[in-house]
Amino acid sequence: MGDKKTLGILGGMGPMATVQFYRNVVAHTLAARDSDHINTIITSRADIPDRTDFILGKSGDSPLPKMTADAKMLADAGADVIAIPCNTARYFQPELEACVRVPVLDIVRETANHVMQRGFSRAAILGTEGTIKIGAYRRVLDSLGVFCVEPDADTQSLVTSVIYDYVKAGLAGGEAIFEEIARRMFDRGCDCLILGCTELPLVSTADSRIVDSLEVLAYRSIVMCGGTPTGFDKEFLSAYEK
Amino acid sequence: MGDKKTLGILGGMGPMATVQFYRNVVAHTLAARDSDHINTIITSRADIPDRTDFILGKSGDSPLPKMTADAKMLADAGADVIAIPCNTARYFQPELEACVRVPVLDIVRETANHVMQRGFSRAAILGTEGTIKIGAYRRVLDSLGVFCVEPDADTQSLVTSVIYDYVKAGLAGGEAIFEEIARRMFDRGCDCLILGCTELPLVSTADSRIVDSLEVLAYRSIVMCGGTPTGFDKEFLSAYEK
Numbered sequence: 001m002g003d004k005k006t007l008g009i010l011g012g013m014g015p016m017a018t019v020q021f022y023r024n025v026v027a028h029t030l031a032a033r034d035s036d037h038i039n040t041i042i043t044s045r046a047d048i049p050d051r052t053d054f055i056l057g058k059s060g061d062s063p064l065p066k067m068t069a070d071a072k073m074l075a076d077a078g079a080d081v082i083a084i085p086c087n088t089a090r091y092f093q094p095e096l097e098a099c100v101r102v103p104v105l106d107i108v109r110e111t112a113n114h115v116m117q118r119g120f121s122r123a124a125i126l127g128t129e130g131t132i133k134i135g136a137y138r139r140v141l142d143s144l145g146v147f148c149v150e151p152d153a154d155t156q157s158l159v160t161s162v163i164y165d166y167v168k169a170g171l172a173g174g175e176a177i178f179e180e181i182a183r184r185m186f187d188r189g190c191d192c193l194i195l196g197c198t199e200l201p202l203v204s205t206a207d208s209r210i211v212d213s214l215e216v217l218a219y220r221s222i223v224m225c226g227g228t229p230t231g232f233d234k235e236f237l238s239a240y241e242k
Numbered sequence: 243m244g245d246k247k248t249l250g251i252l253g254g255m256g257p258m259a260t261v262q263f264y265r266n267v268v269a270h271t272l273a274a275r276d277s278d279h280i281n282t283i284i285t286s287r288a289d290i291p292d293r294t295d296f297i298l299g300k301s302g303d304s305p306l307p308k309m310t311a312d313a314k315m316l317a318d319a320g321a322d323v324i325a326i327p328c329n330t331a332r333y334f335q336p337e338l339e340a341c342v343r344v345p346v347l348d349i350v351r352e353t354a355n356h357v358m359q360r361g362f363s364r365a366a367i368l369g370t371e372g373t374i375k376i377g378a379y380r381r382v383l384d385s386l387g388v389f390c391v392e393p394d395a396d397t398q399s400l401v402t403s404v405i406y407d408y409v410k411a412g413l414a415g416g417e418a419i420f421e422e423i424a425r426r427m428f429d430r431g432c433d434c435l436i437l438g439c440t441e442l443p444l445v446s447t448a449d450s451r452i453v454d455s456l457e458v459l460a461y462r463s464i465v466m467c468g469g470t471p472t473g474f475d476k477e478f479l480s481a482y483e484k
Contacts, residue, residue, distance in 0.1 A: 014276040015268045022264065022286075026257045032411050034256040037288035043319075044264075046279035077285075077315050169274050 008079025250321025
């Protein structure tokens with residue numbers, strides 16, 4: 001227990017993705033009793049301005065002030081490591097790392113590294129328009145020697161719709177649209193599909209070629225905090241065996 | 243938005259019950275976008291000493307100091323209302339209410355009141371040995387004119403096993419034992435079964451006679467914080483129509 005660290009989750013982007021991430025962390029920590037789990041502190045401030053609207057210039061309302069306030073609050077409350085279950089928020093990674101003394105896990109770098117270690121060579125990236133526009137996955141994957149395929153405009157509009165019209169709005173039926181998106185990307189020769197938005201796992205299907213950024217972040221959070229990961233499949237774990 | 247309050251969740255008892263409660267709050271808040279949700283701050287300190295062990299005298303390690311520290315942290319971080327998804331922790335309700343200036347929802351009183359308003363007259367209470375021993379449900383139900391039926395020793399040992407050996411230990415198969423417990427309590431003439439432990443909803447079946455303390459707490463949390471509740475069934479909502 002002495003080596004255990006407290007996990008701070010800077011959430012709310014969106015709230016259901018935070019629920020899903022927190023569930024991932026708890027369900028994937030080997031525990032015979034409550035005390036085997038990781039101490040966790042979570043902020044889920046629903047009124048953080050939309051990241052994509054700001055990045056695309058649709059809104060001048062920056063989410064950064066509330067995010068840095070939450071990061072500081074988490075660190076002050078005892079978080080030793082901060083995880084942010086939102087890929088679009090990664091745009092603010094430098095400012096978030098600078099505002100606290102504790103490490104802030106980089107969801108994009110962790111996921112791209114996972115994809116590279118698994119031996120994938122041509123990865124499709126699905127995310128919000130904000131995530132695609134900032135090109136974070138493309139740049140990091142490029143630097144690791146993995147070719148990155150972004151959706152065409154029509155497919156991106158389907159991804160945006162699944163995220164905003166279905167998951168965030170609590171509407172059922174996003175699964176069928178997700179399947180169509182996945183089919184299109186695999187048809188373009190991709191050997192891997194990155195769920196680069198934390199809302200997408202809520203409509204995704206099980207497929208060993210699909211890499212969920214939320215699951216990667218959960219694995220890394222558990223390991224960094226001294227918990228024992230459990231329940232990850234063999235393909236997933238192969239990324240960490242080298 | 244101006245009337246919205248921030249919900250503080252004092253969790254970790256156990257961690258999966260906290261996940262489930264947080265999921266309840268998010269899923270049951272009417273939201274077309276992230277910002278329709280309630281601002282939430284959660285502590286899930288896995289190393290809070292076991293409540294039942296302390297109440298039964300099996301351990302001298304009181305959970306109270308860590309719980310009051312978490313309650314104060316939540317209030318300091320901006321929580322306007324505190325909810326504690328753990329029925330056994332209700333033993334410390336007076337001390338928890340006294341340590342912060344913000345309201346601390348009383349899971350036992352809220353659930354008992356719900357049962358009374360639904361018109362039930364003979365309610366079975368399922369919970370940890372700690373919850374049964376402190377008699378919180380029995381006393382509050384009595385005061386509301388609802389007869390309270392506690393499990394016999396053999397049935398209580400099944401309830402304890404489901405909570406500790408299955409849910410908290412992450413073992414599958416607790417559902418069948420729960421069904422046997424429910425059958426026995428309904429056979430004793432109960433018209434209502436209270437899930438008075440936040441681990442039990444994870445193995446429970448859908449039945450309009452089953453009242454889940456976690457769902458009642460979620461409903462009350464959403465309403466107290468100015469969110470719009472959604473997705474509760476008609477029987478559940480009838481408790482709040484009078």
